[in-house]
Amino acid sequence: MAAIEPSLFDWRAVDARSDLERLSLVRDHLPDAQLVHYLEVMRGPGRDDYPVAAMWNAVLAGVVFQHPSIEALIRELGRNPALLQACGFAVLPVQKKPAAHLVRDPVTGNMTVVYAAPEEAHYAVPDSWNFSRFLANVIELEETLGMVTGMITTLREQLMEVLPEFGRHLGYDGKAIESHSTGRVNRTTGETSDPDADWGKHETSGIDARTGKPWKKIKTWFGYGVHLIADTQ
Structure with a gap:
């Protein structure tokens, strides 16, 4: 019986996976630890409403899912809790405390505290300006240190360790x-x-x-x- 050798680079095996599975492949194998560390240093002691690693994973999701804009990615995050969890964001919906204001009774003149109707619970998703500031830091690290393109070199070196003949022909x-x-x-x-x-x-x-x-x-x-x-x- 003739042996069938599987192809090393068969994209059909990747394309047949779900979007979340393809995101997991990128997230789990991309050598981005140094980039994430530098981004955390650049954030410093400021507010950490959205973790750096989660923001970076969301950027990767935008590429893997082929979203045409940051706004399209934000809408997907807002309606897909599985994607929020895959990126590393909090997956429990949040609800703001109803706003209160004083109302004077026209008859007695007494003041009463009235609460507005509570808003619907929603997932805590970064705004477009959060992504804009984050991407500005990513671009700065790429322009000054080449940290994004450097990951391609690392991946190629890892592949050449497995395939010593890679790139010869x-x-x-x-x-x-x-x-x-x-x-x-x-x-x-x-x-x-x-x-x-x-x-x-x-x-x-x-x-x-x-x-x-x-x-x-x-x-x-x-x-x-x-x-x-x-x-x-």
Whole structure:
């Protein structure tokens, strides 16, 4: 009977998992302990309503769940207690104490304490400004110390310990990704409608097998270039 060797990098096994399981894979294997420690130092003795580790896990959840914005992530956290628990936030709903105010009786003139109707219980979820300040610290650590991209290096080194031949035989290719922008510069701002994109140029040439004449083909586009390098074995 022929033996079937499973693939090491079969993404289908990951894609078939639930969102929370895929988040757990990232959360449990990402070498982020140093980053979290630095973020805790940057927070200092200030308020700790939302733990640093939970905030970082929530950012990871936004990436894994492909939320288009922080607001979309906040809405998901507010309606998904299982996600709150997976990130490390408190999962018990909270309810604010009803506000009290004095009301004077028009007949007797006596003052009475009246409590407003209590608000509905809700989960304690960070606000957008909490995430904005937190992400600012993450970006600062990346720009100054490269702590986010450094995790990729650590993961690669861990993989090479298991697979000593990893990276010995490589294949590479590239692809042009065109932008919806035309690439024309706005006269007022001096920028295009897609300022991150740029003009690309790719030339290919050869000899026509039938005529023996040289040929050249030039492709230009406004957008991006994607380059992929893969281990062929």
